[in-house]
Amino acid sequence: MVRAANTQSIEPNTLFIFFDRIGEDFIVRANFRNRIYSYKTIENANTIISDLEDLYLNLQAIYYSSVDESEVLSQSKRLGVKIFSILDLWIDRCEAIRFIIPENFIRLPFEFLQHRELPLFLQKPVTYSFSPVTSNFNFSDNWSALIVSDRTADPERGAHFVRDILSNSIYYDIEDLTLEALNSISPKDLVLISAHGWIDFNNEDYIALNEESITATHLARLSPKLIYLDSCQLGVSHEFIQSLRRAGTNYYIAPILSNEAGNSSTKTIEHFFECLEEGLSPSLALFETRLQLYKHFKAIDDYRRLIWRAFPFRVYHLN
Template sequence: MKISLLFIFLCSLLVIKSAVGSEHKTLYLSLDTSNKHVLVKATLGNRVIRYSLDELSQQTRSNFDSVLMKLNSWELDKAFLKQAIGRYESTLLTPIASLLDKATHIHFVLDKGSFDFALDLISYKGQPLFLQYPVSFSYKPVKVAHEYRFDEQGNGLIVKDKTTDPENASLLISEILSNTKYYEMEDMKKEQLTSKGGLDIALLSLHGIADEREAFMQLNDEQIRAVDLQNLNSKLLYLDSCQMGSSYSFSAKLAQSSTQFIVAPLFDNEAGGSSSLTIKSFFTKLSQNISPGKALYLTRKALFNRFSKAENFTSAIWKAYPFRVIQVR
């Protein structure tokens, strides 16, 4: 009996150690752009490193703005990327190389001034971060969720514009989530949408636009903003809508609901094509109980490998990179 109890005790210690070790592999990188220089706080387990970038915050902002502009025009090539943000490998990543080399997930906590920075495009040891790690973002500190339980009996909602989802990729939700309601955009009004609720997954494929002041999606002749989606209380909100992942205020306002994850593009994504492939790959992996962060990591890596071989770097970035996982709570 004593031997059995000792064995159980030792096994429990191993389980606890494994769970703690897994949590400590998340590298949290917080950016504060409100000062003269961008302040950075890196945390991995009990290790914390604080430092600042060696340029004015205004210059950092300008460099990442130029990258976002190129992304939105689908013209970002290797040379421009290196010229604009290549230096951040040495100034942002090298000071925390000892943490990066141990991390299995990177989570960026971003303020209003840095929320639309394409930080996971920064190269580290020869490859962009998004090809090496699952990456997620938030506008405030959160504990990264590595576990995800997919409920086949859960409630789903699809609202699609035929011009943003011409290949009907969003219908996959109906196949993997039994209680899913599907609407063509023409059959949905803003008043109806705001009355929906208690959802596990909501996928909206609509035209979107975001800037520093506001972010909205177009539903026929009505505009859908974050406040209109609060009542959905969807655990995961997937927005196949241009630029919606770039808006700080959009994510912050959804924190007033029970939404845990937003998956949305940082810039203008393709209508159909690669966006259809992203939907199919991401949700297939999600249905296998893979966390949103890891599901998108595997999806983007596979798409980048596919399009970089078949086409070129510029095309691969445009088609593989747009979407990001934002953890709201």
């Protein structure tokens, strides 16, 4: 069970929304400016969760299959009303949203649900957590870093942008990295990997490393303050997220869908880290990045490509 807490002293203008399932009920608890409101959805938990999972699968397939965009839009609007309509005024007034979720809710795309005319991810900085944690986070160009780039996943070498702003970084083209070398690297403030990720619900999730595999354990050993994985679907990897959480990592950023190699992913890396350099928090940095991506690609793409390029990344505040 996720327990609501007094969050006013943490982020006074953030709307904290706690989700839980109790028996057949889907429970929502909201905390904003020291006011607390709790309710259950009209439809039962099985229906709400199943509908959210269907939306996730449609988003995952939106670029690669014949998913009807009107169905995705309808799901987003319908679920937004069912889950959030009671909170409309608080959503309007808040500066940011923090979703506090049980561990088994990581595949539920609450940030894509529509509020009024747009999905939430285009209206507010959205962060996911498993408890109402807080941390003093200050990105610095003096940070130590491990940066890894696979040209087939990072053809425009967006990772080089971060390498060039962090003089105290170790950089590897992925073909030059081995697990033996990775295991010899000391802990870093930042880990950035742009390579192919795999979610295997029957076995271990991993990042492809030539003929080897980088697992959650390998990265948790580095105990970074921030980890950025430009690797398909690792934003919904329970293994990676919880391993880094246990390792003390503050922020975990990764796509919840299969994302583009280069182009939008390059722009995401560059704009996100530019925003961090300017002093923005990771959640605000991703929000500003998404707005830029949405504006840029809306002028040239159809809806399916637009969502595939602007939406997929998520920020977790872990510690």
